[in-house]
Amino acid sequence: MKTPTILIVDDEPDNFEVISLLLSGQDYQLHYIHNAQAVLTALEAINPDLILLDVMMPGISGIELCKQIRAIPQWQSVPITMVTALAGKEDLARCLNAGADDFVSKPVNGLELRARVNSMLRIKHQHDSLETLLKFREDMVHMLIHDLRNRLTDVLLGVEFLEMNVDLATQQKLAKIYESAQGLQLLIDDLLKIALLESGNIRLNCTDVDIQELIHSVMDNFKAIATQKNQSLVSQFSASPIGNVLIDETLMYRVLDNLLSNAVKFSPVNSKIIINVKKHQSGTLKIQVIDSGPGVPNELRQQIFEKYEIGTLMPNVSQIGLGLALCKMIVKAHQGEISIRSNQPRGAIFEITLAQHRPFE
Incomplete structure (x- = not known):
């Protein structure tokens, strides 16, 4: 285990000498900065496990x-212990509210200082161990997802090959297998995208996209199944020209596909599903998917966007609870917002808000 690194920030060199003396005999690597303005630029080089920070300093x-x-x-995970002569509860509360984890009162007592330093370093070590474990688990999940996707691709290709040399009845059975495998492939892709978005390793490939063309393309995928339920799919666009939107077309297509899939899945027969697009004077674009299904109870409207959360359970309908979580992550990656509200007298309105010409880095 590496030697713990402690950064001491104090405008008085004598205070550093006192603290270093009190911590002598401990296996610590100490660094001292007397100027608060220099701390932020030095953090990368020092990489501290704990910061001992004086409260009363000139300037900052x-x-x-x-x-x-x-x-x-x-x-944000590095413990900060404030070293202060202030003893009032309000002053100590200000330190904690600023983000400090602990405090040591001046004049500093050696026994107390060593105990508090050991406590903070123990917490930091536990945090680092947990981060390492989570990173290992994340890497394993990525590997498994990639392997599953490769094996599933082999299954799909095999089914396509078999369909060429069998009778009609067998072709129909193989078609059902193929459809199920495609559904599993979409689920695996969603898991992979969620993992990449959570880890921050996915980069948006943003281009100017004609939102009307994108929505019509998504709607075309559901015309057949909507016709079977005698549902009508309707698109509505604001009268003023919308223009192109700076988005990742592939990812935003996945969001709209998921929302429209849910609308078709949960809406009753003989109902109407509307995609409404409005451009606002502020430059924002609002995309609404409006259905007349069972809706989402008030108490579930926030958590429904979390992984594995399900709104209203429906018989004979696949509900895994990943689709809306992925939608939220993608919209958030675009620096947008997604929300849900009631569609009176029945149904739900899922609304995406995007800045039309937001620059992405």
Whole structure:
């Protein structure tokens, strides 16, 4: 295990000497910075396991510096212990509210300092161990998903080959196998996309996309099944020209496909499903998928976008609880929002809000 690294930030060099003396005999690597403004640029090189931060410093105070450190995702897991002469409960509360994990009162007591440092380093070690375990699990899931997708591709190709040399009855049975395998392939693809989005390893390939063409393309996929249920699919666009939208076409296609699939799946026969697109003066674009199905209860409208959460259970309908989680992740990656509300008197309205010309990095 590597030697723990402790960064001490204090404008008084004498205070560093005191702390280093009190921690002598411990297997720590100590670093000292006397200027709060230099801390943020030095964090990458030092990579501390714990920060001992003085509260009262000229210029940027310890509390303000703590807030700035906590605003950087990379350093949010590093414990920060405030070293302060302040003893009032309100002052200590300000330190904790700024993102500090602990505090040591001045004058510093050696026994207390060593105990609190050991406590914070123990928490950091537990966090790092958990991160390592989660990374290992994530890598294993990625490997399994890739292997499953490769094996499933072999199954699909095999079914296609068999269909060429069998009678009609067998072809129909093989067609059902092929359809089920395609559904499994979509599920595996969703799992892979979710894993990539969660890990931050997926990059958006954003281009100017004609949203009307994209929506009509998605709707074409559901005309046959909607006809079987005597459902009508209707698209509505605002009168003012919408223009192109800067999005990842493949991923946004998956979002709209999922929302429309749910609408067709859950809506009753002889019903209407509407995709409504509105351009607002603010430059935002709202896409609504409106159905007349069972809707989603109020208490489930937030958690339904979480993995494996299901709204209204429906008999004989496949409900895994991954589709809407993927939709939320994709829309969020586009810096947009997705929400749901009631469609009176019955049904649900899923609404996506996108900035029409937002720059992506």
